Amino acid sequence: MLLTHATLATMTGGYGLIPDAAVALEGARIAWAGPMADLPAPYRALPGHDCSGRLVTPGLIDCHTHAVHAGHRAVEFELRLKGASYEDIARAGGGILSTVTATRAASEDRLLTSALPRVDQLIAGGTTTVEVKSGYGLTVEDELKMLRAARRIADQRPVSVRTTHLAAHAIPPEYKGRATAYMAEVAIPSLRAARAEGLVDAVDAFCETIAFSTADLAPLFAEASALGLPVKLHAEQLTDQGGAAFAARHGALSADHLEYLSPDGTAAMAAAGTVAVILPGAFYTLRETQAPPVAALRAAGVPMAVATDLNPGSSPLASLTLAMNMACTLFRLTPEEALLGVTRHAARALGLTDRGRIAPGLRADLCLWDADHPAELAYRIGATPLHHRIFGGRLDA
Numbered sequence: 001m002l003l004t005h006a007t008l009a010t011m012t013g014g015y016g017l018i019p020d021a022a023v024a025l026e027g028a029r030i031a032w033a034g035p036m037a038d039l040p041a042p043y044r045a046l047p048g049h050d051c052s053g054r055l056v057t058p059g060l061i062d063c064h065t066h067a068v069h070a071g072h073r074a075v076e077f078e079l080r081l082k083g084a085s086y087e088d089i090a091r092a093g094g095g096i097l098s099t100v101t102a103t104r105a106a107s108e109d110r111l112l113t114s115a116l117p118r119v120d121q122l123i124a125g126g127t128t129t130v131e132v133k134s135g136y137g138l139t140v141e142d143e144l145k146m147l148r149a150a151r152r153i154a155d156q157r158p159v160s161v162r163t164t165h166l167a168a169h170a171i172p173p174e175y176k177g178r179a180t181a182y183m184a185e186v187a188i189p190s191l192r193a194a195r196a197e198g199l200v201d202a203v204d205a206f207c208e209t210i211a212f213s214t215a216d217l218a219p220l221f222a223e224a225s226a227l228g229l230p231v232k233l234h235a236e237q238l239t240d241q242g243g244a245a246f247a248a249r250h251g252a253l254s255a256d257h258l259e260y261l262s263p264d265g266t267a268a269m270a271a272a273g274t275v276a277v278i279l280p281g282a283f284y285t286l287r288e289t290q291a292p293p294v295a296a297l298r299a300a301g302v303p304m305a306v307a308t309d310l311n312p313g314s315s316p317l318a319s320l321t322l323a324m325n326m327a328c329t330l331f332r333l334t335p336e337e338a339l340l341g342v343t344r345h346a347a348r349a350l351g352l353t354d355r356g357r358i359a360p361g362l363r364a365d366l367c368l369w370d371a372d373h374p375a376e377l378a379y380r381i382g383a384t385p386l387h388h389r390i391f392g393g394r395l396d397a
């Protein structure tokens with residue numbers, strides 16, 4: 001296929017804009033991209049699709065979701081509006097643990113079918129790669145069940161799925177006060193089993209006063225390294241626990257949330273090349289007041305990704321373009337940083353080098369937008385100006 005007359009945002013450099021551009025696709029890969037006038041003769045005969053000046057970007061990458069889970073937490077939303085805090089609810093056994101109860105009771109098939117409408121919303125917004133975490137099972141079998149359901153999304157829908165093991169998300173009631181035992185008896189064994197079954201691309205954890213300390217997590221990250229798996233961390237979301245620096249010391253792909261990130265944490269991330277994943281949906285939902293230190297991250301040269309954090313508690317958000325808008329308005333990212341955050345830098349946060357930009361040899365995952373400037377994607381509030389999506393070289397029906 002040949003796309004013609006596109007306004008191309010290649011996302012190499014900044015936007016990497018090329019007006020009146022062409023993109024040649026061969027199978028699932030990009031063969032050539034550049035100005036129409038330079039199109040090599042062999043590609044001119046390919047079946048064409050005239051973009052009529054529309055913006056074409058890489059397919060969007062949602063690098064942080066909890067899209068597989070059972071039930072919802074609308075009642076908790078009501079409780080928070082009556083004055084309870086997220087931490088109060090978690091300490092009272094609600095919050096994440098109420099989703100754990102529902103997820104344990106659901107079959108793998110049920111988890112899959114309930115995730116699909118959420119994934120469909122992401123796809124309708126231009127997502128071509130989605131990361132999905134476990135973390136609401138908290139037993140070996142229930143964590144595996146979540147990861148199997150997540151992997152099966154890719155059989156049902158035109159989207160790439162990357163799975164992340166997050167057994168260290170919360171301490172289940174049966175291990176209350178026994179984080180070390182939970183690590184040894186559930187988190188590490190479920191990771192080994194998931195690895196043996198080929199169900200896991202990365203290892204994540206929730207480092208927080210209401211979850212795990214860096215000391216609790218050290219054996220898990222050591223196991224990840226022994227298994228050859230990259231790590232990530234929910235760090236500094238509600239308090240500063242030194243999580244980002246701990247993750248960076250383990251060569252983490254990303255540290256995520258980061259509202260309470262310290263200057264030391266920022267420096268450690270910069271030195272390790274760890275991506276900062278910015279999650280404005282959770283900040284917005286929990287009405288947090290401290291924004292992540294975006295200016296310091298920018299000054300230190302830490303790449304920033306933006307994701308939905310799609311989950312039933314702190315971020316029931318299934319739109320990456322709305323996450324981009326929030327990242328700009330709430331956190332002062334530029335629209336260019338926000339778009340880099342859902343393309344190039346999101347790919348890096350997942351350890352993927354074959355996508356996130358438009359360049360020869362990369363996957364032919366593209367979005368054609370009813371827009372003519374890339375800043376429009378972050379500028380509109382809650383719009384989905386997707387015209388067409390191309391996944392692995394195929395135009396969506």
Ligand code: DI6
Binds near residue numbers: 169237311313314315
């Ligand atoms: N931080 C989050 O924002 C999600 N997990 C986490 O560690 C929230 C998960 C939930 O509330 O269900």
Ligand code: FE
Binds near residue numbers: 064066234309311
């Ligand atoms: Fe999360």
